[in-house]
Amino acid sequence: MATQELGYRVLARSQVPSSVGVSPARPDARPSGALSRRARLIRATFDQVAPSLWERRRAAAYYYEASYRHFARLVEPGQRVLEIGPAYGDLLAALRPKVGLGVELSAGMASQAGRRHPHLRLAVGDAHRLPIGQPFDYIVWHDLVGHLDDVLGALREARRLAHPHTRLVLTHYNLLWTPLLVLAEWAGAKLPTPEQNWLSMEDLRNLLRLAGFRVLRAGTELLVPRRVPGFSAFANTVLVRFPLFRDLALVAWFEAAPVPAPVAPEVAVTVVIPCRNEAGNLEACVRRTPYMGTSTEVIIVDGSSTDGTWEIARRLEADPPAGLSVRAIPQVPEFDYARHTTAGRDPKLGMLNLGKGDAVRKGFAAATGDVLMILDADMTVSPEDLPKFYEPLRDRRADVVNGVRLVYPIEHQAFKPLNFIGNKIFSLVFSWLLGQPVKDTLCGTKALRRLDYERIAANRIRFGDFDPFGDFDLLFGAADLGLRIVDMPIRYQRRVAGTTKVSVWRHGPLLVAMTLVGLRKLKWPRWRRAVARLIQGSR
Template sequence: MTDRRSFYDRRASFRVRESQRYYHQLLKRHFGFLVLPGVRVLETGCGLGDLLAAVRPARGVGVDFSETIINLARQRHAELEFHVADVLEFSSDEQFDYILLSDLVNDLSDVQAFLTHLHQFAHPRSRLVINFFNNLWRPVLAVAEAIGAKAPTPPQNWLSTEDMKNLLHLAAWEVIKTDPRILWPVRTPLVEPLLNRWLAPLLRPFCLTLCLVARPRPQTPPDQHYRCTVVVPARNEAGNIEAAVQRIPEMGLGTEIIFIEGHSTDSTWDEIHQVVARHSHRNIKIVKQQSKGKGGAVQEAFAAAAGDILFILDADLTVPPEQLPKFYEVLRSGTAEFVNGVRLVYPLEDQAMRFLNMVANKFFGLAFSWLLGQSVKDTLCGTKVLFRADYDAIACNRAYFGDFDPFGDFDLLFGAAKLNLRIVDLPVRYQARTYGATNIQRWRHGWLLLRMVSFAGRRLKFVR
């Protein structure tokens, strides 16, 4: 059996030259997209530490069993910390936000034991980012190794995506998304950008490297509870305000309601004041919107919120407020980190949604599920729930997408996907309006949604 430590020690003198191959540059770029900068990162099997440095950690720790290679890593990246240890034997009391395994699982004697071992370095919100070679490329890589275009390796594990998902499941990790990358690992003007940026997302089974993002399987104590804030954007909804207060339940450690009134032409603002006076026993705040659009209303209301968990409930009450505890429990239990309401599972009441709207919603659900890498069946259901801490992280990273979303739904969905949050769809019983008229303009907003698809594609899928 090959002594892997000796093998890699003997090849240490070649590593600097081999690390300059374009494949490694592409990997650094993609990991830089998947990993937030300025967080605590552990890389096991770190080699020269170039990938760890590329993700710009606030604290970066690398582990490799080759002392010769670790000495090179310390020379190249003095700002990072490196340890000589077998990854199955390395121990630390420190926990990390991201744990990276790049081209490592192909080389391990017991992948399941190693994945189980990694839990000691993870907290409940940690993310595990893995990449490994696609079986389809095995003969190509064998030829590349024979002609010196690829670094030689000892005998490898050739794992499929399903193999890796199963091993993660056995080791108590939950896969959030899969993201195959790289069709052409050679620097070639015009050809490489075309294949890797534009065609690789469309030809996922043929990509060279398979990337997975996972989180520790949730283990939330049953007595863990949170303060809640329900944000109710209201424009021309005077007839629904009283019912909203009466029907929004108390949840967790207490429920705050925030009405944000958005330039109504009816008596919504006056009605909110009157309802608040009649329900002084409820914790209610009122905000007069300064920006435009529902997206701006949600951002202003979230800024004023005191809860640990933030809910959005449309004032038309087409999603019954009585269903909010289901959203709370999915988030509280750790089943999800972002809960998205879905109106397209249960039968709809008459007049609840026009036929063309339903067709468009189904199309955009398929499109955005592909773009986000997680199932999102209904992007425009107004009810979405997330932790305040995650919303703050989305807001801090908003510059990546910019101020692009008049609806508010996509700012949150895109931000959650970029943060690798676990998004879960929760089916709701969608009901017809009992007061007022919809604020949705079918053709104008449909065109905006098509623009959102294009925008998300450039920022989340066809990434340079």
């Protein structure tokens, strides 16, 4: 096997000709050594099982045969087909492509595929940084979504390889099957894999749109993924078409086509970082903030820190990172830092009584950017993720971009169990209140345009001013104005310094109160109007 230190390797047994468009990695392509810890774990898992995977797959032959038949209905034979994550290459071969290229993360798996299907072209590479230059007619993702580090990034990479008539065909498992799949792994009936991403069909629709695709067709398949004589064929061809059974099927699938890339001008960005006692995080948070748009301004709003955070903020203001402008603003101007600061010591202060929401509003009032962002200083969300929030606003694909921590596997100890459960419950409630899906109401990372924020601020009196977090102030206001809120999955990491400022027992009752406010302000007027129309119509 010939190896090129470019982040990918092409199998000598099935060299890829130049006509396929495989090229040396782009200058920004990360080398294989730059894979995330999770990607390395996935690669090692499949390298280990590659020699014996065929025997394991024989037990699930019915599932794979049904999947291949479904893909064959969507992919026209005799075309240029790219499959990401082809494993043994059986699906790619079954599609009968004119040119078939598979890019596999696992070298062991790609080697096995090369032996089984020597007519196929196989390369080892990362779905997020493909060493390919020319477009394909079909791009196939079979059960790949759950393994990706960055689903949106990989979809954008697929969009790069699409011409106007390309079709992206992908499948993902139904989240309702998670307990059964976990049980199957425990019983040895399914290959154990690292924890997968939690993506609903609505999540995938949203990400496809953000990546520059439109969904042509979508649906579900395989109500019964095992051969049951006299029943499985009936269930998978008839029952699965009915509404209730359709929602219970194992496989969700999409066929999508690229849309023309919008031509949108770059705009100025302001990142507001509210903080209190974050001396161990603040400098890295600011220095890792990327340059975005025509200019990037960082405004640090300090909530009366006593551990030296304010001094770090002032130092960054005087000597900002290259390309950024930095301003430091005290949330309480009259606070005596000289008297209260003990550098290097965190007395574990909670949230200032004024709340984080007040700090955000003061930061936004001082901002000069056209796009306004909130980034918590605790580093649980990587600053490098901020461009994901900027691009949908620039391209007019969203009005408010809301961070979501509940899609990708969460680092150990990043979420306390009670916080996680509470967040899930409130997200369901607030999605209903807002009339659009919002999967994570309390993620601190959000972004919107300045003009829309000014409209929300002008309408703030309608909901009151008691939200200490600032999240519901923005979400309620955006929903009331009919703005489109778009979820953006991000990876949530545990703190490495400092302590959380949110208390379940102190702030939980406030969340209940805000739920009631949303019910009264958003739902009750609609119900009242509906009842009035009903009464009028009966007269």
